[in-house]
Amino acid sequence: MQAAQAPRTSVLLVDDQPSDLLALERHLSPFELHLVTARSGEEALDRVKDEDFALVLMDVRMPGLDGLETARLLREHEPKRRSVPLIFLTGASREEMSVAHGYSTGAVDWLRKPVEPETLRAKVRVFVDLHREREALRRQQAELHEREREMLEESRRRAEEALRESQRTLSTLMDNLPGMVFRRHPDQTFALVSEGCLWLTGYSAPEFVQGTLRWTDLLHPEDLGRVELAAAEAFAAGRQLTVTYRIQTREGGVKWVWERAVGVYHPEGTLRFIEGFAADISERKAAEVERERLVTELREAVRLREEFLSVASHEMRTPLTPLALRLQLLQQAMKEKGPGLEPLNRHVEAARGQVRRLTSLADSLLDATRISSGRLTLRLEEDVDLAALVRNVATDFETQAARVDCPLVVEAAGRIPGRWDVLRLEQVVTNLLSNALKFGAGRAVHLRVEEREGWARLTVRDEGIGMDESVRTRVFGRFERGVSERHYGGLGLGLYITREVVETLGGRIHVESEPGRGATFTVELPCTPPLQ
Known part of the structure; x- marks a missing residue:
């Protein structure tokens, strides 16, 4: 908040001498304060009842109630004003000891009359600034509390709207999910089931909810014991149940089902409901079976390929070794015959290079098969x-x-x-x-x-x-x-x-x-x- 918009800052001046009050007002005029004057202790007590002050400047020597007694009464009878800082004004050095004892009444400082203007303004500025900062903080807190209240009200309104929307969305989702949302009793009869049950099982929702049809009646006999054991262990431990199994549909077919469910318990810990979702995964299961078949075939193909490469590498090396030896012997014989066979010698050298290249390729293939089969060994x-x-x-x-x-x-x-x-x-x-x-x-x-x-x-x-x-x-x-x-x-x-x-x-x-x-x-x- 800008200074022009801030609430006024009030300072109470208490002195039985009009000239002293005028001097105080003149000294403090640069601060743009709301200066309230009182010429006695009694009048000062009346002023503090009606207004909040940033600071009280009070003369010690006054007829009737002096400054010390006024300060004491102010602290005793106006509890909410106890935090208002008070500066005593004293005109005689012999009063300084009394002023020192007056700190017990809540005074924070004292000044000797005649008051030196700069000293007065310096001390007043400190308490005025503190008061203004305190007031600004109080206003901010009030604004924050108001915003929090408004935000809580808005959050409550939005929560109610979200709840209504969630209920509508949940109803829509339950009716359109490619599966079945359910709430079952521990005896496997149904308290609630979505319309997806008809597509999944061939039985309608009323047949599940109103009749005596149990979910275990649909489970494939080969999977029934495994599913019941998994459910018993999960709900006894308070864990989520995730299980796949087969069901027999109304038409006599078999479907693979994926189910995820949680237990809802009574306060004493006994199972109250089973809530969850069941979906048809028959196509996925068929795809998994096909994938396993393809993986098995691929592994066998890789094994046969590695075996072929290994055999082919060995078979390639078998004729290459004697061929390389014969070429070497031929080249030596040609050198012994003289320089006239130099063109033929170059052809033999080229052939030896090709043999070395073929040998290197065979060795690489053999090493690759050894690495793939984990048979690469070292001779350190x-x-x-x-x-x-x-x-x-x-x-x-x-x-x-x-x-x-x-x-x-x-x-x-x-x-x-x-x-x-x-x-x-x-x-x-x-x-x-x-x-x-x-x-x-x-x-x-x-x-x-x-x-x-x-x-x-x-x-x-x-x-x-x-x-x-x-x-x-x-x-x-x-x-x-x-x-x-x-x-x-x-x-x-x-x-x-x-x-x-x-x-x-x-x-x-x-x-x-x-x-x-x-x-x-x-x-x-x-x-x-x-x-x-």
């Missing part, structure tokens, strides 16, 4: 040097890297020993390096090996085509490829097998990449893997 060896292993693999790839114009930059200075499976670790490095050469052709590939706090870290970074977020999220999946198979080939198993091997060794792998900015694969392995 002590003191395996990861740095030396990476350098050796990089050396093996020098010819391939030169062919695609990819300089190999290896940072693996010191030894990084650990307890690992050498062949599987070589497989990890090989997969990552071949992947980098495939997608980063024409630019350098960087390999870095380091050790920190018992963990070895391998980083393989290329500067090739990179990948976006959609590819990064699935690149370690089985049979997943980051790019078209037509352009880069492969089964999409290399990174999948790499991740599985790394995780089996107790490590982790992740990739950072952006389109056009290459890719960085980071492998972190504990130097001492957990026990298998």
Whole structure:
């Protein structure tokens, strides 16, 4: 509330000297107060009966009732005015001791006459401001109480309207729900049932409510005992009952029903009613049966596929091994014959490359089937040097890297020993390096090996085509490829097998990449893997 709209602030001035009263009024004129004067203690007591004051300024020495006695009577006979602050005015130093004793009457301060204007205004300002703040707070509380009353009245009105609307809605819902709302007695006869019972059971609501038809009469004999036991246990413990079972309809058919119900109890704890909802779930049950059949067939198909892949991988390796050996022997024989067979030698070398590729594909398929069936095992060896292993693999790839114009930059200075499976670790490095050469052709590939706090870290970074977020999220999946198979080939198993091997060794792998900015694969392995 603005100052111009606020109630007036009254101050009572009590003094038997008119000149002193005029001086007080003049000193306090800047405050825009309502100044009420009294020339005696008796008159002051009359004034406080009719008006609320923010402050009382009272002279101590007055004829008749002096200031101290007036203050005492004010506190005794006007209890609601006890909180009004009172400042004594004294004209002689010998009265100061009396004024000090007068604090017991409720006085808060005293001033010596003649009153120094600034001191007077400073002290009055404090009590006036406190009074105005107190009055503002009181008005706010009154307004708040009024708003609360109005809100409670509005809430009550809305609650009544909501109750009427809820009753109407409940009635509509009960009649339109694809199921049956009910209230049953403990003996399974019905006190209330919605019209949905006709659609669910073939029996009408009056037949349930007015007759002797019990719900248990409709339950399938094979489900009756199970449902009764579940209901007895739930209602005895005060729990909600949720159960599915079959019923026999009026027409002789069978339906699957889903029921949820709660018990309503007497004050002494005995069961009074059973209230709940029952719905037909026959179609869902049929779908579940069909789904289970399809899942069983799918599992069998997956098992047969994995078995086929495993057998096919073994069968592919059987002719590839002697073929690779014969090609190697043929190439050696041609070298011994002289340089004239160099064109033929290139053809044999190309054939050997294709055999190696087929062998790698067969191995990948075999590893994938082992992983799927949980048969991927490790042969851990002590003191395996990861740095030396990476350098050796990089050396093996020098010819391939030169062919695609990819300089190999290896940072693996010191030894990084650990307890690992050498062949599987070589497989990890090989997969990552071949992947980098495939997608980063024409630019350098960087390999870095380091050790920190018992963990070895391998980083393989290329500067090739990179990948976006959609590819990064699935690149370690089985049979997943980051790019078209037509352009880069492969089964999409290399990174999948790499991740599985790394995780089996107790490590982790992740990739950072952006389109056009290459890719960085980071492998972190504990130097001492957990026990298998």
